[in-house]
Amino acid sequence: MQLNTSASVISFSKQLEADSAAFYQKMAEKYPKGAELFLAFSRENSKYTVMIQRAYYGVITDAIEGCFAFSVETDKYTFEREPAKGLGYTDALNQAIDMEQKLVSFYTDAAEQSEAFMADVPRTFLIVARKRKDRKDKLGTLLKET
Amino acid sequence: MAILEEPIKGIVEVKNYIDGEWVGSKGEIQDVVNPVNGKVIAKVPISTKEEIDAAVEAGKAAFPDWRRTPPAARARCLFRLKELLEANFEELSRVQTQEHGKTIDESRGETRRGIENVEVACGIPTLMQGYNSEDIASGIDEYLIPTPLGVFGIIGPFNFPFMIPLWSAPYAVAAGNCIVIKPSSEVPLSQMKIAELVDEAGFPPGVWNVVNGGRTVVNRMLDHPDIEGITFVGSTPTAKNVIYPRCGATGKRVIAQGGASNFMVIMPDCSMRATIPALMTSFFGNAGQRCLAGQNVIVVGDDDHFYKEFVKGVVDTARKIIIGNGLDEEVQMGPVRDAEKKKKILSYISSGIKEGAKIILDGRSDFRIKGDYPDTCFLGATIMEYVRPEMKIVTEEIFGPTMGIIRVKTLDEAIKTCDDNPFHNADAIFTSSGRTAREFKYRVKSGNVGINIGIVAPMAFFPFSGMRDSFFGILHTQGKEAIRFFTESKVVIERWP
Numbered sequence: 001m002q003l004n005t006s007a008s009v010i011s012f013s014k015q016l017e018a019d020s021a022a023f024y025q026k027m028a029e030k031y032p033k034g035a036e037l038f039l040a041f042s043r044e045n046s047k048y049t050v051m052i053q054r055a056y057y058g059v060i061t062d063a064i065e066g067c068f069a070f071s072v073e074t075d076k077y078t079f080e081r082e083p084a085k086g087l088g089y090t091d092a093l094n095q096a097i098d099m100e101q102k103l104v105s106f107y108t109d110a111a112e113q114s115e116a117f118m119a120d121v122p123r124t125f126l127i128v129a130r131k132r133k134d135r136k137d138k139l140g141t142l143l144k145e146t
Numbered sequence: 147m148a149i150l151e152e153p154i155k156g157i158v159e160v161k162n163y164i165d166g167e168w169v170g171s172k173g174e175i176q177d178v179v180n181p182v183n184g185k186v187i188a189k190v191p192i193s194t195k196e197e198i199d200a201a202v203e204a205g206k207a208a209f210p211d212w213r214r215t216p217p218a219a220r221a222r223c224l225f226r227l228k229e230l231l232e233a234n235f236e237e238l239s240r241v242q243t244q245e246h247g248k249t250i251d252e253s254r255g256e257t258r259r260g261i262e263n264v265e266v267a268c269g270i271p272t273l274m275q276g277y278n279s280e281d282i283a284s285g286i287d288e289y290l291i292p293t294p295l296g297v298f299g300i301i302g303p304f305n306f307p308f309m310i311p312l313w314s315a316p317y318a319v320a321a322g323n324c325i326v327i328k329p330s331s332e333v334p335l336s337q338m339k340i341a342e343l344v345d346e347a348g349f350p351p352g353v354w355n356v357v358n359g360g361r362t363v364v365n366r367m368l369d370h371p372d373i374e375g376i377t378f379v380g381s382t383p384t385a386k387n388v389i390y391p392r393c394g395a396t397g398k399r400v401i402a403q404g405g406a407s408n409f410m411v412i413m414p415d416c417s418m419r420a421t422i423p424a425l426m427t428s429f430f431g432n433a434g435q436r437c438l439a440g441q442n443v444i445v446v447g448d449d450d451h452f453y454k455e456f457v458k459g460v461v462d463t464a465r466k467i468i469i470g471n472g473l474d475e476e477v478q479m480g481p482v483r484d485a486e487k488k489k490k491i492l493s494y495i496s497s498g499i500k501e502g503a504k505i506i507l508d509g510r511s512d513f514r515i516k517g518d519y520p521d522t523c524f525l526g527a528t529i530m531e532y533v534r535p536e537m538k539i540v541t542e543e544i545f546g547p548t549m550g551i552i553r554v555k556t557l558d559e560a561i562k563t564c565d566d567n568p569f570h571n572a573d574a575i576f577t578s579s580g581r582t583a584r585e586f587k588y589r590v591k592s593g594n595v596g597i598n599i600g601i602v603a604p605m606a607f608f609p610f611s612g613m614r615d616s617f618f619g620i621l622h623t624q625g626k627e628a629i630r631f632f633t634e635s636k637v638v639i640e641r642w643p
Contacts, residue, residue: 007475025243066251068423
């Protein structure tokens, strides 16, 4: 599905954050040795949602291209809400890394598309993209330790 | 993606807000209809002369105490209102979509713009400071004190039911005046919601009044001896032939903002990638129902390759606009406000064709509504080529989702086309040349000038300008000019022998 409006992209990002939070909660339940980190990730997601919403509600005006800012293909960025059944810890970490890469791509693409129109929104998207990249690195470290 | 929940359920009985109370009306009752689905969402009174008189009387009675309330204390009421508006941001936005039809992004944008005016008015302790000169003659000092005047009338239009009355209201009350707002009877719910929050914010009774209605209310406002001034936003015929002369006749100060027929000048060196989305918002945002909307583009130069590429880009993008219920977050353009307005837009399109314009995207039929809604108020984007400056679709305001394309050879011709038009509300240029942009902004006779901006909407701390047939008055709404409008300059010359 293609999203063009700011409202739909902001809602989509909220959904991605909720899905990713659900994913890490399941990870915490299934793999107790990484539970602390996974739960921290899950909690952080709601912070990102607030940051993005705050940026959007703060800058949206009738004078910018709010309905014509984006061209987001949602299929590129969606992922499973929980680790696949029967997956070992290593494979689950790999799934998490793939998910984070999709989120980095989403936020980077959305920031680029809205750069000319939305002031604080692309900056916030890029902050979240950076945080996601950090997460990916942490997950990579965990993977190496297994 | 789901459709957002409607905040208005059932049928709301709209009342007047007078002297801090919600009061019924003895006038006739009209339906307020959601243009998306034709459902009645509210009943609004067309108030009587006695009811507007009662509101003015309440304002007049509240004025002496409100005027004496220190500006910082008046600002605190506005700060509380601002907090309440923020807390109810989403509901207020969805109400606009329900009563007007605009998309949720547009409604949220309108809410933000409205709140910004409250924020700016919160600075009243400094905004309202006067100035002085010591020793204008030996031992004599002179100073200016901006003083409030009394009761003001604010008459709102249908296209921005939340924001436009807030171009005036916060400044008027911050300066120590009392107000009576008459919202458009087509879209009264946003001002009702704001008045509920005004009540909660603790404004004294009588400072902020809302009276719903039509001509009776407007006529009485214009004639009322206790109304000091009027701000009006609406059509040019009403601004020019009714509001402005009647305020003159009764000695009222006036801001009368009228219609527009705005030009977007396209230079061949513009960034196509940035220009096309800006034009989509300018021409088709709010379904074209705004006085800052582009009505015609003027493509400059004889580069046929650029022209063809530009037209193709615009048509291809406009054709893909998703049309439907504004509460569906994917929708990019909602309906026009009602069937009558649609009929008027259709008649302008027919007139354009009759006068020789060629239709290259036909919004009369070439569109699809997302969702199961009647097409009563819907139109697609219409684009017409071979438009000439003397056509009715250029010299009159269409107020709908249409774009005419005019070709000229030089920037001089483009500026002349802008300047020969009777309206001078907002014109913009799209270019990558600073020199061209400067030339345009310097010479074009327009109240609001855009450079690579499709909607030239001044922020709350700048005046909302306009010239010629787009504006009647001297001072404008918003910011410092609004403060000047809502205060008299009292000059004191002082000597102590």
